[in-house]
Amino acid sequence: MEVGAPNYIQLRVFTRPRPYATTLFDFIRRAMPLTAPWSLSDDQVYSLVAYLLFINGIVPNTIVLTSETLAKIDMPNRQGFKPIDAELPGAALPSN
Numbered sequence: 001m002e003v004g005a006p007n008y009i010q011l012r013v014f015t016r017p018r019p020y021a022t023t024l025f026d027f028i029r030r031a032m033p034l035t036a037p038w039s040l041s042d043d044q045v046y047s048l049v050a051y052l053l054f055i056n057g058i059v060p061n062t063i064v065l066t067s068e069t070l071a072k073i074d075m076p077n078r079q080g081f082k083p084i085d086a087e088l089p090g091a092a093l094p095s096n
Helices: 005-015 021-031 042-055 067-071
Strands: none
Touching: 021 042, 021 067
């Protein structure tokens, strides 16, 4: 096993469950770095997302991410998400 393999496994957990690559971008943009959220530039976030997707085998190392290319990435679990069919709190109940 390579040095750093545990980090790779943790990154897989971070990237694989997301249905769209844009949600990964949004999360990183809003929440990172932990001590200074929103401090990364768009280019830095695109670079970080490209790196995470590359080391997880989702994109090639030659990809240049932009808002257009990011939206076209097929995430591995994209079809694994199902809409929730539930009543919202406070929603009107059907009359009998």
